Amino acid sequence: MVTKAQNTQLVQTGPGTPMGSLFRRYWIPALLSEELREPDGPPVRVKLLSENLLAFRDTQGRVALIDEFCAHRRVSLWFGRIEMDGIRCPYHGWKYDFRGQCTEVPSEPAGSHFSKSVKLTSYPCVERGGVVWTYMGPPELQPAFPEFEWAMVPDSHRYVCKRIQENNYLQAMEGGIDSSHVSFLHSGELHTDPLHKGTKGAQYQQDTAPKLEVMESDGGLVIGARRRADEGHSYWRVTQWIMPWYTMIPPYGDHALHGHAWVPMDDENCYAWSMTHHPSRALKPEELEAMQNGQGIYAELIPGTYRTVANKRNDYLIDREAQKKGTLYSGVRGIAMQDASLQESMGPIVDRSLERLAATDIAIVRARRRLLAAAGNLGTDAPLPGLDPATHRVRSASFVLPEDVPLEQVLKDATAKTDTEHTSI
Amino acid sequence: MVTKAQNTQLVQTGPGTPMGSLFRRYWIPALLSEELREPDGPPVRVKLLSENLLAFRDTQGRVALIDEFCAHRRVSLWFGRIEMDGIRCPYHGWKYDFRGQCTEVPSEPAGSHFSKSVKLTSYPCVERGGVVWTYMGPPELQPAFPEFEWAMVPDSHRYVCKRIQENNYLQAMEGGIDSSHVSFLHSGELHTDPLHKGTKGAQYQQDTAPKLEVMESDGGLVIGARRRADEGHSYWRVTQWIMPWYTMIPPYGDHALHGHAWVPMDDENCYAWSMTHHPSRALKPEELEAMQNGQGIYAELIPGTYRTVANKRNDYLIDREAQKKGTLYSGVRGIAMQDASLQESMGPIVDRSLERLAATDIAIVRARRRLLAAAGNLGTDAPLPGLDPATHRVRSASFVLPEDVPLEQVLKDATAKTDTEHTSI
Amino acid sequence: MVTKAQNTQLVQTGPGTPMGSLFRRYWIPALLSEELREPDGPPVRVKLLSENLLAFRDTQGRVALIDEFCAHRRVSLWFGRIEMDGIRCPYHGWKYDFRGQCTEVPSEPAGSHFSKSVKLTSYPCVERGGVVWTYMGPPELQPAFPEFEWAMVPDSHRYVCKRIQENNYLQAMEGGIDSSHVSFLHSGELHTDPLHKGTKGAQYQQDTAPKLEVMESDGGLVIGARRRADEGHSYWRVTQWIMPWYTMIPPYGDHALHGHAWVPMDDENCYAWSMTHHPSRALKPEELEAMQNGQGIYAELIPGTYRTVANKRNDYLIDREAQKKGTLYSGVRGIAMQDASLQESMGPIVDRSLERLAATDIAIVRARRRLLAAAGNLGTDAPLPGLDPATHRVRSASFVLPEDVPLEQVLKDATAKTDTEHTSI
Known part of the structure; x- marks a missing residue:
C-alpha cells in the first residue's frame, strides 16, 4: 500500500524534506x-x-x-x-x-x-x-502554543517522561495509533497490571477481533475500536491521533489518562514521550512512584540518561519462562518495552512496501495518508490538522453502549471535551 | 590469479548472486x-x-x-x-x-x-x-539428503559444534583446504596436543615443504600432501574438499576424524562448523570433555553464544611469551583460534587480487576455480559436484608408503571408504 | 574562507592525495x-x-x-x-x-x-x-634527518609521549597553532598548574585580546601574540609552526620547552605527539613523574595503550562543579584533554566552509594557505618549507619588551636559536 518512495517521504524529517518541513510547522x-x-x-x-x-x-x-x-x-x-x-x-x-x-x-x-x-x-x-x-x-x-489537557492541568495532576527509542518515529507512532495490538502484546497486563486488572475494559479487550472505524477530525483522526461487551452491548475504545505525532490512550475506569508523543531525533532514532494526567485530581503518591520506577507505560531508565535498562543489546531481558506461562505475552516486561522491542526489531527504518496489512490497520493507513497529504499541502491555503490548539482539547475514552448506538454519536461524545469526570470503564 | 571481479563473485552469497545461487542448490x-x-x-x-x-x-x-x-x-x-x-x-x-x-x-x-x-x-x-x-x-x-559419515554414525560416535567467525566464508574455508599451514601455525600442537603428540604423523609433519598434488573428485577435490618419512618412504596426508564448503582433516593414528563446514551467514561473517566422529566406536568421555572445553579444533565459547572468548576485540588473548618459546607458534591458543585469528586479520573480505600464491596453494586455486565453474554451469546439464550423497562418503587419511607408490593409487585408496579401521598414522 | 573542496584537500592524506603526497616528502x-x-x-x-x-x-x-x-x-x-x-x-x-x-x-x-x-x-x-x-x-x-632541538639533546633532557586523538590531524594541529585559546580554555591552569602559576607570563596571558602577527619562515610560520604587560610594555609569546605538523609552545620562565607533532593515522584519527625538553639541563624527577602521570600537556593513558582514560565515550569525565567554580574552564581536566575534547567535538572532520573566523585566526589561515601552496608546488622546483633540518633549529619563546620594539626585531630574536639560557618569562 505504501511504495518505497512514499515510505522514504514518510520517514525522512531532516531540513528540507517534505515531512521535515511539515513537522517544523508545529x-x-x-x-x-x-x-x-x-x-x-x-x-x-x-x-x-x-x-x-x-x-x-x-x-x-x-x-x-x-x-x-x-x-x-x-x-x-x-x-x-x-x-x-x-x-x-x-x-x-x-x-x-x-x-x-x-x-x-x-x-x-x-x-x-x-x-x-x-x-x-x-x-x-x-x-x-x-x-x-x-x-x-x-x-x-509560528502557531499558538499547544493546549493539550495534560499540559494545562496543575503540575500535581501530571507526570511526564521520555525515553530514546532506536528506530524511526513512524513505526513507533504507528504502535500508538494501533488499538488492536493491546489484546495481544499487552494482554499479560490486562490480567496483572493494577491499571487494568479487574476492570470491565480489560475483560472486554480479550476480544481479539475489534472492528475499527476511523473518522477524520480537525486534529487528525478519531479511531474507534469496537469489541463485544455483555449481551446486546459493544465496548468502544476511542483513541485520538493529533497531528503530527500525538496519540492518546483510553483509560480504564477512573485511572489517569495516558498519552504519547513520538518525536524524531533523526531518521533512525526518536524520543518516545509519555504523559499521564488526571483532569480533576492530583496523582497519588503510589501512582507517581510506579511511574518513576518505570512501570505501566514508563520504562526503567539507565540513571543519568533517557536510555532504557532493557534494550536491544540485551535482548530486552526477555523472560522466556514468563512468555511461556503467559504472564508476559512476548516475554518482555512492561508496556513501553513490549512496544519498543518489537518496533526496534523491525530495523531502524522498516520497509513498508513489504507489509501485508489487514482491516485493523485502517487507522495506520489513514494516518500515513493524512501525513502525506498535509506535507503535500504545504504552501497552499489548506489548514494543517492539529495546528489550532482547539484541536488539542480532546480526550480518548472508552464506553459500553448498546449495539444500536450509531457510530457517529459515539465519536461525537468522545471528541467533546467534558469537564465532568471522564467516563471510561 | 584472481581478479577483483572474480573475488567479488566468489565471496558474495546473497540472494541472486552467482555463488549464492550455487550454494542454494545444496x-x-x-x-x-x-x-x-x-x-x-x-x-x-x-x-x-x-x-x-x-x-x-x-x-x-x-x-x-x-x-x-x-x-x-x-x-x-x-x-x-x-x-x-x-x-x-x-x-x-x-x-x-x-x-x-x-x-x-x-x-x-x-x-x-x-x-x-x-x-x-x-x-x-x-x-x-x-x-x-x-x-x-x-x-x-531439492537434492537427496547429505550422507557424510559423521552425520550417519550413531550419536555416541560424534561431537559437533559451531562458532561464529567474523570474516567471509571463503578465507575460512581456504584454511581448511590448506594442508601446508599445519607445519607452521599449528606446529606447537604437533609437540604438545594429545591428539598429535608422539605420533609418527606429527613427526613427519615437521617437513615444512610438502609436495601437493590435487585431483578432482566427483565431490570436489582430493588433496594429497606428501612429506618425507623414514628412508625410502613418503608420508601422505590426503584431505577431502567436498563442494560447496566441507573440508576433512586426516586424523592421527586411531584418533577420531575431524571435519569442518564453512557456511556463510552474510558476506562478512560465517559459521565455522566442526565435526568429530569415530566410525567404529563411541567417543570417550575424556575426548568429549576436551571438545566441550574448547580444546583441539574446538574453541572456548562465551556462554549462551556461539562467539569465542578469544576474539579480535581482545587480540585473541595472544601470549607473546608462549610465542617466543614456541609452545604457541603464533601466540594464540588452540587450533581453531589460531586459524580464526589469522583469517579475521585479513579483514572481513580479503582482496585476492593482491595475493602472491605459491606452489602449495594449488589446492586453493583449484577449489576457487571449481566454485566459479560450478556457478557458471548453473542452468546447464552439468552435474554439480558434491550434490550426490555418494560423494559425501569419503574420508581423509594419512599413509606412509614407499616412495614409488604411484600417486593415483594413493588417492584411490584414500577416496574409497572402508568399513575397517581407518589407517592413519 | 575555506571552500568545501579546499577542506577536502587539506584533510585527506592517503596515498595519491595532494596532501598525502606532500606529507610523504617529510x-x-x-x-x-x-x-x-x-x-x-x-x-x-x-x-x-x-x-x-x-x-x-x-x-x-x-x-x-x-x-x-x-x-x-x-x-x-x-x-x-x-x-x-x-x-x-x-x-x-x-x-x-x-x-x-x-x-x-x-x-x-x-x-x-x-x-x-x-x-x-x-x-x-x-x-x-x-x-x-x-x-x-x-x-x-629522501631529505636529511630531522634536527629538532628536543630530538638532539641528551636523553636525560627530554620526555616524549603520544596519544591517539579521534579526529583529523588538521583540527588538532590548528589548536597547536592557535595562541589565543590559552587565555580561555587553559586559563584554569594559568592559576593552578605549577608550570604556569605565579609566572609573569600567566599573569599577562589574562589579556584575552592578543594582537597576532604572523611571518613566514623557511620552516613554516612564526606567530607572535602580543598582550598588554606592565606600563609601557608588551608581553610577546612567539610560537613556531614547522611544516608539515610541528608546533612549539613558548615556555614560562625556566621551565622546559614543549612541542607537538600532529600526525595523521587516517583521515579521522591522528597521533598527538607531545615533546618536552630542556636545552641545558636534565629534566627533574618531579617533572618526569608529572608527565608520566599525564599532567601538563600529557594525558592519562589506558594502560597498555595510547588511548586516553578521559575520552568521548565518557564525556571526558567532565566536572561541571569545577567548571562552575572556574578551576577547570571547560570542566575537563588537563591541557591535553581540554584541547582534545573540543577538537573531537567538532566531529571527525570539521566542515571549514561553515567557519566564522576572526582576527586571531590569522595564523591558522596562513598555515592552511601554506599547506595548500606547498602541495600545489609538488613537482616544481619550489623548496618545501620545513624540509631542510636548518629550519628545525628554532625555538618558541616569550618576551616582555617595550612597546616600541619593532615586531621584526622581536621575531628575529625569537627565530635565532641561542645556546644560552632561554629567555621566556
Whole structure:
C-alpha cells in the first residue's frame, strides 16, 4: 500500500524534506523542563529532526535552544560555560545569549561590532506541562502554543517522561495509533497490571477481533475500536491521533489518562514521550512512584540518561519462562518495552512496501495518508490538522453502549471535551 | 590469479548472486539440533546466505526455518510465542505453522480466508548427525539428503559444534583446504596436543615443504600432501574438499576424524562448523570433555553464544611469551583460534587480487576455480559436484608408503571408504 | 574562507592525495623507540597516512616498518614470529627481513629463488630523540634527518609521549597553532598548574585580546601574540609552526620547552605527539613523574595503550562543579584533554566552509594557505618549507619588551636559536 518512495517521504524529517518541513510547522516537545532544573545549570544536548541543538536555562530562567556548535570554529558548546545571561564557548570565549546572538568576542578590540554580526540558529521555546516546547519553522508562521489537557492541568495532576527509542518515529507512532495490538502484546497486563486488572475494559479487550472505524477530525483522526461487551452491548475504545505525532490512550475506569508523543531525533532514532494526567485530581503518591520506577507505560531508565535498562543489546531481558506461562505475552516486561522491542526489531527504518496489512490497520493507513497529504499541502491555503490548539482539547475514552448506538454519536461524545469526570470503564 | 571481479563473485552469497545461487542448490547446516532442544522451546535466529531466518521446533517436533519477520508489519518473530503447532507474532497474534503458512489472523472475522493468503518464506529442514540442515533453493531441484559419515554414525560416535567467525566464508574455508599451514601455525600442537603428540604423523609433519598434488573428485577435490618419512618412504596426508564448503582433516593414528563446514551467514561473517566422529566406536568421555572445553579444533565459547572468548576485540588473548618459546607458534591458543585469528586479520573480505600464491596453494586455486565453474554451469546439464550423497562418503587419511607408490593409487585408496579401521598414522 | 573542496584537500592524506603526497616528502614520527624496547621484541601496529604498517626491531636492533600484511595470503604479520633478523608469518612461515624483503618461503624447494621476488612495502627508519622516524616518499627525494632541538639533546633532557586523538590531524594541529585559546580554555591552569602559576607570563596571558602577527619562515610560520604587560610594555609569546605538523609552545620562565607533532593515522584519527625538553639541563624527577602521570600537556593513558582514560565515550569525565567554580574552564581536566575534547567535538572532520573566523585566526589561515601552496608546488622546483633540518633549529619563546620594539626585531630574536639560557618569562 505504501511504495518505497512514499515510505522514504514518510520517514525522512531532516531540513528540507517534505515531512521535515511539515513537522517544523508545529510546536515540538524538545526536552523536559527538569532537565534544565535551575538557571545557569549545565547545558543539554538535544537532537530534533536531524538537527544537533543545545539547550540551557539562562540567568533569568529563559530557555535557550541553539545550534550545538560555536559559529567560530564549530566546537560543541556542550562544553560551554554558562555565565551571566548566556553561554561562553570554552575555546576562545565567544559568548551567546539565549537567542543565539553572539554578544562578545573577547579577542576583538574594545569598540568592535564583530559580535553583532554573529548569530547561531536558535529556536523559540515555551514551557508548558513540564515540557520545553520549541518551534523550528518560519517565524512568520509560528502557531499558538499547544493546549493539550495534560499540559494545562496543575503540575500535581501530571507526570511526564521520555525515553530514546532506536528506530524511526513512524513505526513507533504507528504502535500508538494501533488499538488492536493491546489484546495481544499487552494482554499479560490486562490480567496483572493494577491499571487494568479487574476492570470491565480489560475483560472486554480479550476480544481479539475489534472492528475499527476511523473518522477524520480537525486534529487528525478519531479511531474507534469496537469489541463485544455483555449481551446486546459493544465496548468502544476511542483513541485520538493529533497531528503530527500525538496519540492518546483510553483509560480504564477512573485511572489517569495516558498519552504519547513520538518525536524524531533523526531518521533512525526518536524520543518516545509519555504523559499521564488526571483532569480533576492530583496523582497519588503510589501512582507517581510506579511511574518513576518505570512501570505501566514508563520504562526503567539507565540513571543519568533517557536510555532504557532493557534494550536491544540485551535482548530486552526477555523472560522466556514468563512468555511461556503467559504472564508476559512476548516475554518482555512492561508496556513501553513490549512496544519498543518489537518496533526496534523491525530495523531502524522498516520497509513498508513489504507489509501485508489487514482491516485493523485502517487507522495506520489513514494516518500515513493524512501525513502525506498535509506535507503535500504545504504552501497552499489548506489548514494543517492539529495546528489550532482547539484541536488539542480532546480526550480518548472508552464506553459500553448498546449495539444500536450509531457510530457517529459515539465519536461525537468522545471528541467533546467534558469537564465532568471522564467516563471510561 | 584472481581478479577483483572474480573475488567479488566468489565471496558474495546473497540472494541472486552467482555463488549464492550455487550454494542454494545444496543442503546447508543451519543450526545444531540441540539449539532446538525440545518441542515448543524458544525460537532461534539463524542467518544464512544473507537471509535473516528464524528456527523453532513445533509441538510435533518438526523444525521450522522461516523468514524472521512477520508478514504483517515486519516485526521480528524472535519475540514470538511458540504455541500449539506454530509460532504467534506477539504484536497482533498472527500465527504461522512450521512451513511459514499463516494459520490465524485473530482480528479477521470468523469465516475469513485471509490467513490462507499469507505465507512466509520457509525452507525445508532435515535433522541428521545432530545438525538441522536446510535447503534454500528451488523446490523442484531439492537434492537427496547429505550422507557424510559423521552425520550417519550413531550419536555416541560424534561431537559437533559451531562458532561464529567474523570474516567471509571463503578465507575460512581456504584454511581448511590448506594442508601446508599445519607445519607452521599449528606446529606447537604437533609437540604438545594429545591428539598429535608422539605420533609418527606429527613427526613427519615437521617437513615444512610438502609436495601437493590435487585431483578432482566427483565431490570436489582430493588433496594429497606428501612429506618425507623414514628412508625410502613418503608420508601422505590426503584431505577431502567436498563442494560447496566441507573440508576433512586426516586424523592421527586411531584418533577420531575431524571435519569442518564453512557456511556463510552474510558476506562478512560465517559459521565455522566442526565435526568429530569415530566410525567404529563411541567417543570417550575424556575426548568429549576436551571438545566441550574448547580444546583441539574446538574453541572456548562465551556462554549462551556461539562467539569465542578469544576474539579480535581482545587480540585473541595472544601470549607473546608462549610465542617466543614456541609452545604457541603464533601466540594464540588452540587450533581453531589460531586459524580464526589469522583469517579475521585479513579483514572481513580479503582482496585476492593482491595475493602472491605459491606452489602449495594449488589446492586453493583449484577449489576457487571449481566454485566459479560450478556457478557458471548453473542452468546447464552439468552435474554439480558434491550434490550426490555418494560423494559425501569419503574420508581423509594419512599413509606412509614407499616412495614409488604411484600417486593415483594413493588417492584411490584414500577416496574409497572402508568399513575397517581407518589407517592413519 | 575555506571552500568545501579546499577542506577536502587539506584533510585527506592517503596515498595519491595532494596532501598525502606532500606529507610523504617529510620524515614522520612513527612510534616511540620504547615501543620496540629490545631486539626481537613483539611487533607493533602503526597506522600512518591511511597505510597499515607493522614495526619491529630485529636481532641487530634495526627498526623495520613494513606493510602489515603478508604478501602471500594477506594475513596480518602482527601475529608473526620475530626470529633471527626478521619476522616470520605464522600461517606458512614466509620470512621477511627489516627491509620487507622476503628471505624464506619454506614450502619452496631448496634451490628456489622464489622468495627473492617477494618484497613488502617498507619504509626507511631512523631513531632520534626517543622516536622512530620514517620516510614514506620517493627514495630519491629522501631529505636529511630531522634536527629538532628536543630530538638532539641528551636523553636525560627530554620526555616524549603520544596519544591517539579521534579526529583529523588538521583540527588538532590548528589548536597547536592557535595562541589565543590559552587565555580561555587553559586559563584554569594559568592559576593552578605549577608550570604556569605565579609566572609573569600567566599573569599577562589574562589579556584575552592578543594582537597576532604572523611571518613566514623557511620552516613554516612564526606567530607572535602580543598582550598588554606592565606600563609601557608588551608581553610577546612567539610560537613556531614547522611544516608539515610541528608546533612549539613558548615556555614560562625556566621551565622546559614543549612541542607537538600532529600526525595523521587516517583521515579521522591522528597521533598527538607531545615533546618536552630542556636545552641545558636534565629534566627533574618531579617533572618526569608529572608527565608520566599525564599532567601538563600529557594525558592519562589506558594502560597498555595510547588511548586516553578521559575520552568521548565518557564525556571526558567532565566536572561541571569545577567548571562552575572556574578551576577547570571547560570542566575537563588537563591541557591535553581540554584541547582534545573540543577538537573531537567538532566531529571527525570539521566542515571549514561553515567557519566564522576572526582576527586571531590569522595564523591558522596562513598555515592552511601554506599547506595548500606547498602541495600545489609538488613537482616544481619550489623548496618545501620545513624540509631542510636548518629550519628545525628554532625555538618558541616569550618576551616582555617595550612597546616600541619593532615586531621584526622581536621575531628575529625569537627565530635565532641561542645556546644560552632561554629567555621566556
